[in-house]
Amino acid sequence: MSTPAKLQIEHVSKEFSIPETSSKRRANRQLLAVHDVDVQIADGEFLVIVGPSGCGKSTLLDMLAGLTPATSGRILIDGIPITGPGPDRGIVFQQYALLPWRTARENVEFGLEAASVARRERRERASEYLDLVGLNGFEESYPHQLSGGMKQRVAIARSLATDPKLLIMDEPFGALDALTRDSLQSQLARIWERTGKTIVFVTHAIDEAVYLGQRVAVMSARPGRIKAIVDIPLKSDQDVADVRANSDFGQFSRLVWDELRDEITALQGIAAPRSPAAHQARGQVQELEEVGSIA
Amino acid sequence: MPETLTSPTVAPSSVGGGDNATHSRRNRSSRLSALGRIGGKVLISTIGLVVLAVLWQVLPSQHIVDPTFVTPLDQVASTWWHMLQDGTLWSNARDSLIRAGVGLGAGTALGVSLGLLIGANRRVADLLNPVLELFRNTAPLALLPVFILILGIGQTSKFVFIGYSCLFPILLNTISAVKTVDPLLVKSARGLGFNQFRIFQKVVVPASLPQIFTGIRLAGGYALLVLIAAEFVGANSGLGFLITNSEQNFQSPMMYAAIITISGIGVILNFVLLRIERRFSTWRVA
Numbered sequence: 055m056s057t058p059a060k061l062q063i064e065h066v067s068k069e070f071s072i073p074e075t076s077s078k079r080r081a082n083r084q085l086l087a088v089h090d091v092d093v094q095i096a097d098g099e100f101l102v103i104v105g106p107s108g109c110g111k112s113t114l115l116d117m118l119a120g121l122t123p124a125t126s127g128r129i130l131i132d133g134i135p136i137t138g139p140g141p142d143r144g145i146v147f148q149q150y151a152l153l154p155w156r157t158a159r160e161n162v163e164f165g166l167e168a169a170s171v172a173r174r175e176r177r178e179r180a181s182e183y184l185d186l187v188g189l190n191g192f193e194e195s196y197p198h199q200l201s202g203g204m205k206q207r208v209a210i211a212r213s214l215a216t217d218p219k220l221l222i223m224d225e226p227f228g229a230l231d232a233l234t235r236d237s238l239q240s241q242l243a244r245i246w247e248r249t250g251k252t253i254v255f256v257t258h259a260i261d262e263a264v265y266l267g268q269r270v271a272v273m274s275a276r277p278g279r280i281k282a283i284v285d286i287p288l289k290s291d292q293d294v295a296d297v298r299a300n301s302d303f304g305q306f307s308r309l310v311w312d313e314l315r316d317e318i319t320a321l322q323g324i325a326a327p328r329s330p331a332a333h334q335a336r337g338q339v340q341e342l343e344e345v346g347s348i349a
Numbered sequence: 350m351p352e353t354l355t356s357p358t359v360a361p362s363s364v365g366g367g368d369n370a371t372h373s374r375r376n377r378s379s380r381l382s383a384l385g386r387i388g389g390k391v392l393i394s395t396i397g398l399v400v401l402a403v404l405w406q407v408l409p410s411q412h413i414v415d416p417t418f419v420t421p422l423d424q425v426a427s428t429w430w431h432m433l434q435d436g437t438l439w440s441n442a443r444d445s446l447i448r449a450g451v452g453l454g455a456g457t458a459l460g461v462s463l464g465l466l467i468g469a470n471r472r473v474a475d476l477l478n479p480v481l482e483l484f485r486n487t488a489p490l491a492l493l494p495v496f497i498l499i500l501g502i503g504q505t506s507k508f509v510f511i512g513y514s515c516l517f518p519i520l521l522n523t524i525s526a527v528k529t530v531d532p533l534l535v536k537s538a539r540g541l542g543f544n545q546f547r548i549f550q551k552v553v554v555p556a557s558l559p560q561i562f563t564g565i566r567l568a569g570g571y572a573l574l575v576l577i578a579a580e581f582v583g584a585n586s587g588l589g590f591l592i593t594n595s596e597q598n599f600q601s602p603m604m605y606a607a608i609i610t611i612s613g614i615g616v617i618l619n620f621v622l623l624r625i626e627r628r629f630s631t632w633r634v635a
Contacts, residue, residue, distance in 0.1 A: 147533060147536075164541070165541050167551070168538075
């Protein structure tokens with residue numbers, strides 16, 4: 055890689071011990087959630103991770119966020135190992151995680167309070183970032199007065215406001231309706247272009263992965279490891295808005311889908327259709343999400 | 350305020366939103382009917398009180414019940430007015446309110462701080478839970494004699510007893526509030542880099558406030574309840590004292606006047622606490 059890696063994930067594994075209640079002796083069963091994940095992410099790169107439910111995606115993100123330590127291996131940002139959570143990484147959750155007693159502006163300021171930014175500057179930065187996500191005029195609205203898409207935009211503004219080195223997004227659009235999701239995807243693509251942030255984005259949806267990612271990492275079913283990384287060279291030569299219309303879009307979706315199919319089959323116990331046509335990709339995503347809800 | 354179902358077809362004018370000209374006639378009629386509905390509601394809720402008042406007046410004055418024991422309402426009212434003017438009502442109510450207020454205040458301070466501590470700290474919880482469970486299931490009034498034995502019948506024993514009785518609803522609500530804080534909010538705050546103390550201060554406490562205030566409102570009711578009981582047993586002032594004292598001296602009108610006063614205070618206190626609770630819970634509507 056020509057540019058030095060922003061984020062280095064070096065042979066990271068995570069094991070949980072689960073207390074075995076059935077056995078008479080107090081033996082803990084070891085559960086390997088993430089197995090030997092090794093990825094380098096360049097500065098300003100948009101990496102998307104897809105994988106079946108329970109494959110350890112969220113555990114991997116928790117380790118990136120510093121919320122839980124890796125059992126082995128290490129994670130470095132700008133060459134410095136992660137030891138705990140910090141405002142240099144912003145996290146966006148599927149369920150927004152906004153403080154319901156704070157207004158949109160105060161929620162954005164919340165992240166800045168952690169970074170010990172002075173009060174006046176907090177206010178300015180908050181309106182600046184709410185502006186960036188297109189929420190000017192809603193500064194004083196409470197979360198319960200906002201739609202799901204708007205709440206997620208507040209959450210994105212909050213995690214960007216601290217100017218983090220890395221933006222971690224855990225299925226951020228998973229709880230939104232299809233139209234809102236489309237619009238937020240293009241907004242995120244625009245924000246990414248404008249801010250040049252390094253983003254690690256987890257999703258269930260293949261079309262979302264191909265649309266947003268420069269690279270799509272496919273994770274295997276448990277124990278989760280990176281099975282394949284698919285390059286998506288669609289962004290560089292054209293406007294992001296047209297990516298979906300590109301005839302290669304379907305081809306890349308199929309590539310990702312082919313990598314994923316075996317993992318879902320393993321999870322489901324039944325055979326998934328082989329090599330679906332590109333236009334069926336959306337249907338497969340649907341199926342994938344159903345698997346997720348069963349698991 | 351819960352809407353009555355008198356005319357479900359017409360939306361309240363404030364909800365309509367689109368105030369254009371074609372709707373103005375409908376708006377006016379809906380406003381009128383809204384007015385009518387509020388009037389109807391007031392009328393219905395007044396009927397119960399009026400019936401009670403009429404019965405209270407007629408039954409004793411017609412000697413259907415003995416007026417020596419149940420004083421007719423008009424006499425109670427004039428006695429109440431008289432007591433208000435000569436200051437007996439005020440001086441006794443003031444003493445009672447001070448006791449209830451100090452007790453509720455002490456119970457709140459202790460209940461909230463102990464509750465936050467127990468809710469946040471597993472070890473403290475394990476230590477105190479069995480004790481709390483025991484005391485929680487002991488009716489506070491059963492302990493009144495104990496408080497009097499140890500602390501006498503002065504002000505202190507009343508403050509402590511009322512405080513003790515207020516403690517439990519506040520404590521239990523605070524513990525449950527802290528334990529049910531959305532874990533995602535805590536996780537998100539941790540991810541932002543807040544330390545334990547600041548997470549507690551910025552996430553756990555604000556998230557718990559609505560339920561803590563529910564506890565305080567319940568405790569307000571408890572405070573008045575045990576206040577009267579405590580004043581029955583050992584006091585030479587206060588509304589509870591006034592009630593038993595009048596009863597023992599066959600001054601039924603005074604007794605009823607004191608009872609009406611305590612009801613009034615109860616209603617007002619509950620109203621005020623409910624208002625405060627709502628203020629802290631506006632964000633909970635979602």
